[in-house]
Amino acid sequence: MNEKKVFVIGFPKTGTTSLQSALTTLGYKVKGEFGMKDPNISRKVYEMAFRFVEQYDAFEDNPWCVIFKELDKKYPGSKFILTLRPTEPWIKSQVDHFGTTTLPIREWIYGVGYPKGNEDIYKARYERHNKEVLEYFKDRPDDLLVLRLTEGDGWEKLCQFLHKDVPNSDFPQENKAADRKRKRKIKILRRVIKRSFIVLAVLLLLGIVLYWMRFSL
Numbered sequence: 003m004n005e006k007k008v009f010v011i012g013f014p015k016t017g018t019t020s021l022q023s024a025l026t027t028l029g030y031k032v033k034g035e036f037g038m039k040d041p042n043i044s045r046k047v048y049e050m051a052f053r054f055v056e057q058y059d060a061f062e063d064n065p066w067c068v069i070f071k072e073l074d075k076k077y078p079g080s081k082f083i084l085t086l087r088p089t090e091p092w093i094k095s096q097v098d099h100f101g102t103t104t105l106p107i108r109e110w111i112y113g114v115g116y117p118k119g120n121e122d123i124y125k126a127r128y129e130r131h132n133k134e135v136l137e138y139f140k141d142r143p144d145d146l147l148v149l150r151l152t153e154g155d156g157w158e159k160l161c162q163f164l165h166k167d168v169p170n171s172d173f174p175q176e177n178k179a180a181d182r183k184r185k186r187k188i189k190i191l192r193r194v195i196k197r198s199f200i201v202l203a204v205l206l207l208l209g210i211v212l213y214w215m216r217f218s219l
Contacts, residue, residue, distance in 0.1 A: 010062035012085025015095040017151035023174035035063035049100040
């Protein structure tokens with residue numbers, strides 16, 4: 003395992019999935035989200051998080067991002083990465099991806115479980131989080147890296163921060179909106195094809211029955 007823990011503390015939809023792939027490429031064992039559907043996550047989060055930290059090298063997504071102060075105190079010397087993107091594209095991505103689907107963890111973090119119709123609440127929480135992180139680490143430049151992946155940041159900044167060699171590959175670009183739309187279209191197409199086969203099978207069976215009845219009378 004890597005000596006220093008790495009905590010990605012940017013909110014979801016800021017490139018955290020791409021960064022997870024990048025950290026995996028660099029040899030980190032990465033733990034993503036946990037406790038998303040747990041109604042008691044606010045009470046259990048630290049116990050669960052500290053248990054996972056013993057098993058993994060790097061961490062991203064909810065609820066890691068909102069407990070960064072406690073993680074810093076519990077694991078001094080760790081590295082923290084704040085992924086950022088402009089607020090408006092961020093909230094659009096939130097709404098497009100989560101819509102009105104509610105989850106207990108988002109209720110805990112934002113005060114309301116889904117972004118659609120609650121955009122102002124989500125944007126305020128997002129911006130407050132980013133300001134809190136920057137203020138908390140303002141005198142510790144060696145402990146916090148700010149990455150703007152949507153603006154071109156990638157291997158060079160990340161590897162310099164983590165003291166790793168730059169891989170001979172493009173920086174990952176995971177979970178993009180275009181990719182999600184393509185996957186949804188493929189899923190819909192598969193569903194249509196499946197239903198079409200069922201209809202054809204029924205029609206074929208009906209044809210066989212009618213053919214048999216015609217010559218048996």
